[in-house]
Amino acid sequence: MDDQNKNLILASALSFLVILVWFLLFPPENPTPVEGETQSAVTSSEAPPPEVAAAPPSASAPVQAPNLPDAKAPRLAIETPRLKGAISLMGGRIDTLSLSNYRETLDDASPNVRLLSPVGSGKPYYALYGWAPAGQLGYEDVPGANTLWTVETGQSLGLGRPVTLRWENGKGLVYRREISVDENYLFTVRQSVENTTGQTLRLAPYGIVARHSEPDTIGFFILHEGVVRQLDKELEEIDYDDMPDMDVVPREAARAEIAQVEQNGWIGFTDKYWMTALIPQPGQAFTSVVKYVDEADIYQVETRLPVLTVAPGETAGAETMLFAGAKEWETIRKYQNENGIYRFLDSIDWGWFFFFTKPIFAVLHWLNGALSTAGIAGSMGWAIIGLTILIKALLLPLAYKSYSSMAKMKELQPEMEKIKERVGDDRQKLQMEMMNLYKKEKVNPAAGCLPLLVQIPIFFSLYKVIFVTIELRHAPWIGWLKDLSAPDPSSILNLFGLLPWGVPEAGSIFAIFSLGVLPILLGISMWLQQKLNPTPTDKTQAMVFAWLPWIFMFMLGGFASGLVLYWIANNTITFIQQYAIMRSHGYKPNVFGNIADSFRRKK
Template identity: 40%
Template sequence: MDDKRNIIMAVLLTGIILFGWPLVMEQFFPEMVNQNEATEQAASPAADPASADGLAPAVSTDTGANDIAADAVAGTIRPLAAVLRENPRVLIDTPRLKGSINLQGARFDDLTLTDYRVALDKDSDPVRLFSPSGTENAYFSRFGWAGKDIALPGDKTVWSADQSKLTPETPVTLSWNNDTGQSFAITLSIDENYLVTAEQSVTNRGEADIAVNPFGLLSRVRNPNTIPSVEQDSWTIHIGPMGVFEETANFDTDYEDVEEAGASGVSANVTNGWIGFTDKYWLGALIPVTDTKIDGKFRAGSGDVYQAQISRQNAQIVAPGKVLTTTTRLFAGAKETALLDTYKEQYNITLLDRAIDWGWFYWFEKPLFYLLNWLFEMVGNFGVAIILMTFVVRGIMFPIAQKQFASMAQMRAVQPKMKKIQEKHKDDKQKQQQEIMKLYKDEKVNPLAGCLPIFLQIPIFFALYKVLMLSIEMRHQPFMLWIKDLSAPDPLTPVNLFGLIPFDPPSFLAVGILPILMGITMHFQFKLNPQQMDPIQQQIFSFMPWILVFIMAPFAAGLQLYWTVSNILTIIQQKWLYSRHPQLKEMMAKEAEEKARKEAEAKG
C-alpha cells in the first residue's frame, strides 16, 4: 500500500512539474527565445497609425520644484527614413555608434550600435537604440533649460551647429540666441565607445538677472500591449526605470510604479549617481557631473511615454555679463561589463557597473564572467570556453567530491545495520528513525555530506544563468554545428522531427538535443550512485533526469552544455573513485543482483 501511495505521489509530482513549470518560467524568468525578435521589433519602423503624448520639462524657478508638464505630440507613426529627413541634422560617426542629432530641439534621437546586429545573420541591420519622436518605439535624449520670464530654447527650437559631424576628434557646439541678450550653447563631445559629454552654458548679456535651471532628459515610448516581444521585467532581471540614488543601485522601480505615481512622478536624489532606462543588453543613462544637489524624476505620460529627468534642486541666478555652465554625461550603448567597470573608475561614476542586474551574488558572478570571457579570448569559441570552465569548476570541487564519495562508502558500510533496524521497527516509524539517527551518531556517519556538492553547484548554475542571460558579450555567440547562439535555447528538437514538420511546439515541449543529452548523462550518473534506502527516494532519482530535460529545455544552450559536460566529468570521476574503492563497487554489484533476484521472484 505504501509503495502504491509513493508511486501516486511521484506521478502527481511529475505532473505538477511538467505542467506548472511553464507558468513559473513565464512569471519569474524572461522569455529567452524572443530576445532577437525584441531587438528586431525595436529596430524596425512602424506602418500602423498611432498617437502618443510626449513629456517636456517645465522646472519652476520660484520654488525649485522639478515639475513636468505634458506636451502633446499626436499623429500617425511614420517611417523612420521619412522622419529623419524632416529636420537639419548633425551626423554622429564613431567606431561604435552611427546616427545623427536633430537640430530641432537638440535631440539625440538617431543612434545605432554598429557592433551589434538585430539577428544572427551578419547582414542584418545594426541594433537601433534611439529613434525620433513620431516613429515606433521613439527613444531620445535632450538637454535644455527651464525658467520663468525669459525666452528659452524648447523642443521646437532649431539650433545652429559649428560642425557637420560629431566624432571623437571633432566636438560640436550647438548655439541659439534669444531677443533679450541671452545666448545658449550645448557643446557635445563623444568618446570612441558610448559616452557623450554635454556642456550646457548660458551667457547673460542682458541688463537684469535671469533665473534658469539646466536639465537633461531621456524619453521613450514603450507599449508591451501592441508589441508583445518588448522585454519584460522579471524576478531575475530588471528592465525599465533604474538609477543609482543615495549611492545605492535601485532596481525597485518599474514602469507600473511610475504610472501609479501619477502627476507627482517618482523622485530621487541623483547627486553622485545617475538615472535612466535599462534593457537586458542596452542602457540609456544621464550622469550629472557635479557635487551640487541633483533631483531626478521618472514620469509617465499618455501613449505609453516614459521620461527620466535630472535638474538642479533650485534655479540658478545668472547676473548680467556672467556665464552659467553645467556638465552632464550621457551613456547610450551596450552594457559591456569591462567598459562599465572602466567608466566607473575613470570618471568616478558611482555603481555604473550595477546597470547589469547581477543580483545579490554579483561578487561571485562577475569573477565567473571574467573567467569565461578570458577563456573565450584564449580559445575564440564561447562553447569551448564553457567546457573549459566546467573543467575548472570540477577541478576546484574535486576534494569535496572525494569527501562525498567517502561519505557514500560509510553509508554503504552501515546499510546492513540499517536494514535490520528497518525490519525490526517496520511498524513503528518514529522508533525506526530514532534508531537510525543513533546509528549515524555511533558510526560517525553524516547522511547529508553527499548533498554538499549538489548545494555548491546551485550558486554556480545560477551565476552561469545570469552571465549567459545578461552579458552582452555572450549574445549571439555560436558553439558548433546547429548551436548558433549559446544564450538562446537549443533550437533543434525531435518533437517536430528537427524542423521537418511545420510545427512550432510550446517552449516546455520544444526539447532540444542538448537537454536530452543532459538527461541521458544524468541518468547514467545516478546509476553509478548507491541505491537509496527509501523506495520513494529511489523512484524520484530514477525519473528526475527526465523531468529536468523538460525543465531545462527553455534555458540557454550554454547552460545545457555546462550541465551535460559536468555530468560527463562526474561519471568519469566516479569511475575513477570506484577503482580506488573496489569494495564499494562489489557491494553495489551484490545489491543489484539481489534486487534483480527479488524482481524475478515477484514476477514468477
C-alpha cells in the same frame, strides 16, 4: 540513509523541479523586434522654490515655436565605428541611434539594433537638453523641446569631431550646446549661456530621456526592465508597469518620484541588453526625477542641475554625460573606473545573488578573453566549461567528504535492506537501527546533501548571468550552436537535421518533445552520476530519483544552451570526481551492473 535525510534530498530535488516547471510554464518571451528596442518624450518636475529654476516644459505639450514636425527638421549625422544616427536640430535632440556591432537576429542581413527613434516614428525615444528659467526669465527666454537650433561648428558628430549648436533668444542671451562622443557609447554634452544683457540672470540646465508609450519588454520576473538610478549610496529600480501607479505631483502635471542627489548619481532606462542614462559629473548635486505623463503616455527620466547665476558679460554652463548603447561589462566598468561614474556596473541586473553573479561573470569574461586571444573558436562555450572546472576545483574539499560518505553509504545498502526486512513497518525501530548502523560505521548520511545545496545558488546565478549579460548574446560555440543564450536548436524529431521537416516552435506544447543534442547529453550525464549514489531504501523515493534525470532532460531542453552546457560539464566532472574518490576509498563502482551489486571491495 534515514527518512529525515532522504526527505531533505527529495525535497531539494523536487523544489528544483518545481522551479523548472515554472520556467517551462512562464518562459521569457522573445518580443517582436521594434525599430530600436526603446522609444521617448519630455516633461518636468516639482515646481521649485523662488531660488530654484522652474521645471522643464513637457515635450508632450510643447510651448515653443517653431512647432515643426520633427521628421522634417534638419539633422546632423552621428557616425562612429560603433554608432550611427542623427541629432535633430528641433530641440537639439539626440533621437536616432543604431548600434553597428549588434543585429536583431543571427542573420547577417538582419538590421542593426536601433536604440533611439525620433518623434513621428512608431515609439519615439530620445534624449533632450535645455534650460529651465528662474527669477525674471520665462520659458520664451530659454531653449526647449521645439527650439530650432543652428550649427555653429562641425558638419557631423564623430570620434574627434565634436559639434556645437547655437540659439539666440533675441533678448541678449546666446545658448550653445557642444556635443562629443567617444569610441563606445558615451556622449559628453556641455550646455552654456552667454549673457549680453545688462542684468544678472538665473537659470538651470536639465537633461531628459523620454519614451512614448510602454516599450516591448521581455516580461520575465528575474529581469528588471524600466528605470534604474543611483541616488548617492542607494540603487533604485522602478518597473515600467509601476510608473503609472506613482503619486500625482500637481505642479508636475504628472506622476513623479523626485529625489535629491548630493554628489554621486545617474538615471536612465534599462532594457535587457541596452541602456540610455543621464550622468551628471561625479560630485555634482542634482535633482533626479522619474515621471509618467498619463494623458500622453510618456515615460521620462530627468536630471535637473542647480540654478546658475550669470552676471552681465559672463558665460556659465554645465557638462554632463549621456550613455546610450549596449550594457557591455568591460565598457561600463571602464566608465565606472576611469570616468568616476559611481557604481555604474550595477546598471547591469546582477540580481539578489550578486555576490555570486558578479565574480562568476568576471571569471567567465576573463576566460573568454584569454581563449579568444589564443585564437580558439567558440571561446565563450569553452569558457563555460573552464568556469565549471574552476568551481568544481573550489568545491573539491566538500565534494571529497561528501563522496566518501556516499561510498560508505553505498556499501551499507545491503545491511540497510536487511534491517528494513527485519523490522518491517516499525518506522521508529527502523530509524533507531539505522542510526546505530551509521554510528557504528562512522557515516554521516547528511553529507551527501551538501554539494546539492551548494550547487543550487550557483546554478541560478549562472542562469542569471547567461540570461542578462550581452556577452552571451549570439555567442557561438561549436557546429550548430550559434547562440549560447538561446536553447539548443537541434531536434530529435527530425533526427538532428537529417530529415527534411522543421521542428515545433518555441512555446508549442509539442516543443517539450523536441529534444536537442545538449538536453539528451544532460539526461545521460545525470543518469550516470546517479548510478554512483546510494539508492533510497524507500521504493517511492527510489522511483522518483530514477525518473529525475529524464524529467530534467525534458525540462531543461528549453533553457539557454550555455546553461545546459554548464550542467553537462558539471555532471561529467562530478562523475569523474566521485568515481575516483570512491576507488581511492577501496570501492570499485560497477556503473552498468546491477544496483544491488554495484560496489565491491577491492582485493
